[in-house]
Amino acid sequence: MNIQTPAAAKAADATRTKPTREEAEAAVRTLLMWAGDNPDREGLIDTPSRVVRSYSEFFCGYDEDPADMLARSFEETDGYDEMVVLRDIRLESHCEHHMVPIIGRAHIAYLPEGRVVGISKLARVMELFSKRLQIQEKLTAQIANTIQDVLKPKGVAVVIEAAHQCMTTRGVHKPGVAMITSRMLGAFRDNSDTRREFMALLGAPRAGGFEG
Ligand SMILES: Nc1nc2c(ncn2[C@@H]2O[C@H](COP(=O)(O)OP(=O)(O)OP(=O)(O)O)[C@@H](O)[C@H]2O)c(=O)[nH]1
Numbered sequence: 001m002n003i004q005t006p007a008a009a010k011a012a013d014a015t016r017t018k019p020t021r022e023e024a025e026a027a028v029r030t031l032l033m034w035a036g037d038n039p040d041r042e043g044l045i046d047t048p049s050r051v052v053r054s055y056s057e058f059f060c061g062y063d064e065d066p067a068d069m070l071a072r073s074f075e076e077t078d079g080y081d082e083m084v085v086l087r088d089i090r091l092e093s094h095c096e097h098h099m100v101p102i103i104g105r106a107h108i109a110y111l112p113e114g115r116v117v118g119i120s121k122l123a124r125v126m127e128l129f130s131k132r133l134q135i136q137e138k139l140t141a142q143i144a145n146t147i148q149d150v151l152k153p154k155g156v157a158v159v160i161e162a163a164h165q166c167m168t169t170r171g172v173h174k175p176g177v178a179m180i181t182s183r184m185l186g187a188f189r190d191n192s193d194t195r196r197e198f199m200a201l202l203g204a205p206r207a208g209g210f211e212g
């Protein structure tokens with residue numbers, strides 16, 4: 001295995017240039033041939049460009065700064081300081097080990113400290129990080145850490161339940177398995193009543209919804 005120190009990885013990042021669209025399409029063509037098919041037949045002739053366009057959608061989360069999503073906040077809340085919970089946000093990401101879908105749902109909550117954000121912005125933060133190659137633990141932590149760092153509320157909680165197609169459609173082949181991760185910060189970590197209230201607001205686990 002090639003083990004890079006964080007400093008070496010950072011240096012490699014700095015010198016890396018993004019391949020051109022043509023190079024990306026050539027890579028897809030190679031994969032088609034490797035799979036045993038003929039990339040010049042009618043049905044596949046446009047596939048490299050379709051795949052590259054699809055990947056541009058799947059992986060569009062690298063260029064934006066998640067902090068920008070939370071830049072606008074509102075302070076006229078008449079002192080509202082109870083929990084805000086966004087439940088059952090559809091999540092679509094890709095596993096960094098196999099580049100296949102992770103499909104599930106996320107729940108995000110925070111305890112405001114003087115200001116709130118437009119509620120869609122929490123989903124936008126999730127969306128941005130999910131449009132990168134991910135493992136679920138990192139995705140969960142990135143969402144919570146960003147909201148905590150930028151909005152500075154009294155606490156943040158993020159729970160993600162998801163199915164990993166690398167586990168359901170290949171490899172160990174275990175459909176119906178959900179991976180559950182959570183990241184609790186501030187009051188959600190320190191105060192068990194706050195955590196319990198959040199869990200109660202999430203309600204009973206809902207079956208399904210991970211089929212993609
Ligand atoms: N912790 C964690 N593991 C993940 C996630 N997504 C995929 N994996 C796992 O990453 C592991 C990669 O293991 P490897 O042994 O390197 O790859 P592999 O030979 O394809 O493994 P199998 O999936 O068991 O066939 C697998 O166990 C996957 O189930 C994730 O979000 N979090």
Ligand SMILES: [Zn+2]
Pocket residue numbers: 095096097098099100164166167
């Ligand atoms: Zn995987």
